[in-house]
Amino acid sequence: MPRILYLATADARGHLMRSQLLTHALRAAGAQVQVLTTSDEGALFLAGFGIDAPVLSRHYAVQFDARQNMLRRETDRNVAHYVFRPGRMLRDIVRLHGRLREADLVVNDSFHPALLFMGALPPWRHKVVHVYGASLRRALEGNFSGRLPGWTARAFGRIVAWQIGRSRARIAHDFAQQAPAHDGHGTYRLATPVAVASNDDVAAVAPRAAVYLNPHFKDTALADGLEHGLAAAGLGAHCVGEGYAGRAGWQPQDAHWIDTAARSAFIVSAPGMAALSVAQVYRKPILLLQTDQPEQASNAERAAQLGLRHRVVVWRGDAAAFASDVAAATRELGASTEATAAQGREAALERLQPWSQLLLRLATQPAAAGADAAYPAARLD
Incomplete structure (x- = not known):
């Protein structure tokens, strides 16, 4: 062994x-x-x-x-x-x-x-x-x-x-x-x-965003802007982030987040390699919250070069402006119906x-x- x-x-x-x-x-x-x-x-x-x-x-x-x-x-x-x-x-x-x-x-x-x-x-x-x-x-x-x-x-x-x-x-x-x-x-x-998403492929794509933010995200104004932007675009959201534990509408952890992501309209996350991989494997548009991390900036550039369906928003300290950017990017992305959860699972x-x-x-x-x-x-x- x-x-x-x-x-x-x-x-x-x-x-x-x-x-x-x-x-x-x-x-x-x-x-x-x-x-x-x-x-x-x-x-x-x-x-x-x-x-x-x-x-x-x-x-x-x-x-x-x-x-x-x-x-x-x-x-x-x-x-x-x-x-x-x-x-x-x-x-x-x-x-x-x-x-x-x-x-x-x-x-x-x-x-x-x-x-x-x-x-x-x-x-x-x-x-x-x-x-x-x-x-x-x-x-x-x-x-x-x-x-x-x-x-x-x-x-x-x-x-x-x-x-x-x-x-x-x-x-x-x-x-x-x-x-x-x-x-x-x-x-x-x-x-x-x-x-790997569960083997249940019955659920249709839901009009919501699957949000996952690393625990370093803790700024309440950023969360306000994100929530308001998604709502303005007419989408619900399944939000997971340890940094927002205790905040209404957020879960600190969800071991089955991938099941939600595979059956959601699109994904919201920072441009880490794992998030981009989920978007690619499950063929989901992704809204990237870009921060000051050298490797993530490089990842976002490669996503653009490779044609991954995405938009980038940057937090600049203004919740209202951020909400407007999120709403606009969300409308531009729309939903994806290219693949089923079962195809992504394989x-x-x-x-x-x-x-x-x-x-x-x-x-x-x-x-x-x-x-x-x-x-x-x-x-x-």
């Missing part, structure tokens, strides 16, 4: 959703999987999907404001304290070392500093697999571009790239990836996995299968044989 340790950072719920999807799929295939995360809220989120996930460390976290804009200086400070203060990353490395001895494979989703460090060094690198959105890696390597002297920013990017490249394998996922691909040197490209299952196959193979093959083994039916784009 392969033993897999899965560390899912709690900065974005997409990482946690991916971890629970893959954990259930891997367990169904006979693997033993232990999930770790990085916050109490993340552990509670995973518990809603039947996953018991102990918290490795509460010291490391990307910092955001109440509108999900990334706070770069605060994040830099948090990461520096985590890496260099005694009793933080060093303590986590010691704890992970004990767990790695009992695991055949360790998944780092995404870029936790302790596993970035361990994945580059001989005692551990043969077990570590980094999982990340392609846009997130570009954002991480370019973190200091324009904020530090050019040579310093480039040196940081090269160090990070070296750490990532030293690991057993890399799985870069993208919402628009088609067939699985492999570069022959341990880097795989797979389509971002998405939740597409979601097709995305999930290569992930479990690849991770199981990496967990059961010796590193020397598995690190550069070509992916079955792989092709390079």
